[in-house]
Amino acid sequence: MAQLQAVSLADQVYQRVKQDIFDFVLLPHDRFSENQIAERYEVSRTPVREALYRLEREGYLEVGLRRGWSVKPLDFERIDELYEVRISLECAALDRLCAAEDVRQVLEPLMSVWVVAPDERQAGMQVMAELDEQFHFELLRLAGNREAARIHQEVCERIRIVRRLDFYQAQRIEKTYEEHADILKALAARRRDEASRLLRAHIEHSRQEVHKISLSMLEAARRTYRAG
Structure with a gap:
């Protein structure tokens, strides 16, 4: 049950971050941390991290060493x-x-x-x-x-x-x-x-x-x- 709940939370965070990109809440080059997203959506960092890496794989975000997360610039x-x-x-x-x-x-x-x-x-x-x-x-x-x-x-x-x-x-x-x-x-x-x-x-x-x-x-x- 806990695993199913974590998957569900990760999906929810994924959808909400992606919608924030579509709705211009997050713009290209905007930077943020996992903690900021976790606080915004009132969830733990585990589903946030899973959601952000999924968005990175799909080309919406990028992550850098010591720089945290950012929305990818328009290509x-x-x-x-x-x-x-x-x-x-x-x-x-x-x-x-x-x-x-x-x-x-x-x-x-x-x-x-x-x-x-x-x-x-x-x-x-x-x-x-x-x-x-x-x-x-x-x-x-x-x-x-x-x-x-x-x-x-x-x-x-x-x-x-x-x-x-x-x-x-x-x-x-x-x-x-x-x-x-x-x-x-x-x-x-x-x-x-x-x-x-x-x-x-x-x-x-x-x-x-x-x-x-x-x-x-x-x-x-x-x-x-x-x-x-």
Whole structure:
């Protein structure tokens, strides 16, 4: 029982630290100790250590002799590679969706969210980040390839922190609604090439914005999330 409880606590700490990274509570280069995390989450150091080493293996954290733990800096080369994988997976999903007999009916839940009047649109950085991620997840899920959907979810999790910064500006929120609606309309009409072109342009714009990210933007995002 004690061993099961320790595993459960380690999983909980793992999820909470990772969420703190996604929510800009912990920024790239931020340093902290095992004791600080243990005090924050009111647990012992054993599950904390296990959780932190797991996050290190996954590429979120790094640990140095006498320097303690820190959030890894953004690796833009690796992020670009993940975006390329994402584009390949999502374009393959569009091909499968266009071949579906009832494609319009399949897409209806997404259409009800994204093909809406301006006064029905959501706003706010955090809300839009979650809605946008869900849109792309749903494209993979609805396409019906479970392994592709699983890999896609892992890829998107690795770039979540930079994707969320896409919605720091109001005009990007408006463009996302327009671009998602255009993709869905092309899909519903089985215009596969057009849908693929629109999707590639949509994701490519996001990738280009990633390279404009600065530490000051991350700090501003942290203030926004705290205020929200």
